[in-house]
Amino acid sequence: xxxxxxxxxxxxxLDEMTIADMQEEMDQGNLTSEELVLxxxxxxxxxxxxxxxxLELNPDALLIAQALDFERRQxxxxxxxxxxxILLKDxxxxxxxxxxxxxxxxxxxxxxxxxxxxxxxxxxxxxVILGKTNMTEWANFMSDxxxxxxxxxxxxxxxxxxxxDVGGSSSGSAAAVASNLAAGAIGTETSGSIINPAxxxxxxxxxxxxxxxxxxGIIPLSHTQDVPGPLARTVADAVALFEIIVGCDPExxxxxxxxxxxxxxxxxxxKKDGLQGAKLGVARGLFKxxxxxxxxxxxxxxxxxxxxxxxxxxxxxxxxxxxxxxxxVLQHEFKxxxxxxxxxSNPNQPIRSIEDVIAFNNxxxxxxxxxxxxxxxxxxxxxxxxxxxxxxxxxxxxxxLAAEPGMKKVLKTIGVDAxxxxxxxxxxxxxxxxFPSITxxxxxxxxxxxxxxxxxGLAFTExxxxxxxxAFEQAVKGRRKP
Numbered sequence: 496x497x498x499x500x501x502x503x504x505x506x507x508x509l510d511e512m513t514i515a516d517m518q519e520e521m522d523q524g525n526l527t528s529e530e531l532v533l534x535x536x537x538x539x540x541x542x543x544x545x546x547x548x549x550l551e552l553n554p555d556a557l558l559i560a561q562a563l564d565f566e567r568r569q570x571x572x573x574x575x576x577x578x579x580x581i582l583l584k585d586x587x588x589x590x591x592x593x594x595x596x597x598x599x600x601x602x603x604x605x606x607x608x609x610x611x612x613x614x615x616x617x618x619x620x621x622x623v624i625l626g627k628t629n630m631t632e633w634a635n636f637m638s639d640x641x642x643x644x645x646x647x648x649x650x651x652x653x654x655x656x657x658x659x660d661v662g663g664s665s666s667g668s669a670a671a672v673a674s675n676l677a678a679g680a681i682g683t684e685t686s687g688s689i690i691n692p693a694x695x696x697x698x699x700x701x702x703x704x705x706x707x708x709x710x711x712g713i714i715p716l717s718h719t720q721d722v723p724g725p726l727a728r729t730v731a732d733a734v735a736l737f738e739i740i741v742g743c744d745p746e747x748x749x750x751x752x753x754x755x756x757x758x759x760x761x762x763x764x765x766k767k768d769g770l771q772g773a774k775l776g777v778a779r780g781l782f783k784x785x786x787x788x789x790x791x792x793x794x795x796x797x798x799x800x801x802x803x804x805x806x807x808x809x810x811x812x813x814x815x816x817x818x819x820x821x822x823x824v825l826q827h828e829f830k831x832x833x834x835x836x837x838x839x840s841n842p843n844q845p846i847r848s849i850e851d852v853i854a855f856n857n858x859x860x861x862x863x864x865x866x867x868x869x870x871x872x873x874x875x876x877x878x879x880x881x882x883x884x885x886x887x888x889x890x891x892x893x894x895x896l897a898a899e900p901g902m903k904k905v906l907k908t909i910g911v912d913a914x915x916x917x918x919x920x921x922x923x924x925x926x927x928x929x930f931p932s933i934t935x936x937x938x939x940x941x942x943x944x945x946x947x948x949x950x951x952g953l954a955f956t957e958x959x960x961x962x963x964x965x966a967f968e969q970a971v972k973g974r975r976k977p
Contacts, residue, residue: 528560528578548671552626577621588712598632598646601855611712628667641866655977662692669696679727686926691919694947705929706752709744715832769962771804776911781921793917821889897928913952936974
């Protein structure tokens with residue numbers, strides 16, 4: 496950087512700074528939002544050639560930062576995110592000069608007509624939307640052969656910790672934050688798409704209860720399971736993002752349930768003794784395929800939980816396995832939801848349906864069909880009307896098995912507050928029920944692959960999960976810089 500003082504700051508202080516650190520520096524006049532944007536842009540230009548995590552930058556980011564700096568001097572910060580540069584997954588609409596493409600070249604010229612609700616709330620909180628992140632194309636619903644983190648528009652996202660799976664589908668959001676290309680990012684999850692990349696990139700990921708944050712303006716997969724959530728380097732940073740995006744949205748009726756959490760004091764749950772008295776269950780049937788090295792690390796994590804006041808209740812049988820759940824729910828809902836989104840998108844955007852996506856891909860096979868598109872084709876084989884017996888039966892089975900005789904019944908009967916799981920194992924159960932999860936970095940395998948511990952609970956138990964996650968994080972300090 497030409498500014499030597501700023502370059503020194505970038506090299507010696509910026510990496511791993513928390514959002515609270517940045518706010519303190521800006522409040523004291525030692526740093527500005529404009530300088531944060533400049534430093535993160537420098538990091539992106541130097542580091543992202545190796546990770547391919549960032550698809551594009553917001554042309555107005557610097558100007559927005561300057562305006563927010565002026566506002567801070569005049570009236571003070573709007574929230575804990577005032578002036579903080581944040582990245583958004585490329586399936587989240589922004590009504591600005593950036594595209595929204597779900598990673599697909601078919602959508603490379605698509606400009607959303609307005610902000611997604613979560614983007615709107617971030618701007619209202621004073622965050623600087625720095626750019627869009629790469630992702631597994633169409634949220635990992637294009638081909639079952641596609642590698643995590645690949646998209647035709649952005650190429651392959653790489654894990655900054657080494658030659659390991661980067662996780663999907665919020666791959667770029669995770670790799671970018673892990674690489675210190677922004678203070679935090681917003682991803683989306685249908686089943687594992689926040690928790691998995693968080694675990695693989697040594698990050699905190701919060702997958703909220705469906706209904707806690709709006710899905711309006713997010714390129715959809717499943718209306719019964721989709722939800723946006725934060726990825727950050729610490730629990731406190733993730734909570735700072737989370738508290739901004741929580742809230743009701745008349746266009747997304749399920750968010751009525753978020754009403755009690757609007758203007759809620761989430762910081763009260765950042766307790767170092769948050770594990771004291773917690774009853775945490777271990778359902779080993781959900782991670783039978785765990786490898787030996789990860790199994791050893793998981794046992795150490797259980798020991799750490801116990802040492803910090805948690806009671807571990809082992810051998811829990813949920814009475815349901817991931818294989819029992821109906822994949823047909825996603826296949827049927829994807830066509831219905833994507834067609835509705837595309838039909839209502841910018842009229843200048845030529846892709847108006849899933850059939851148009853498939854046709855575009857077939858017309859440009861060398862660029863679009865590296866891994867094929869069998870999942871798109873299967874979804875397009877559905878009517879999109881959601882009347883099929885296969886869909887209705889699968890939806891009922893998912894909601895019943897996952898929520899009623901599964902997690903909900905067992906946890907309440909046994910008196911367990913939450914489940915603890917290695918990595919993202921078992922995430923399908925909670926996702927099918929719409930329940931929340933939080934992943935926290937714990938350690939690394941011998942070759943350096945990150946390992947995260949996941950806390951999963953019942954609907955709207957985020958306050959408790961945050962307490963467990965924060966206390967665990969403070970006790971083990973399991974993250975290191977890549």
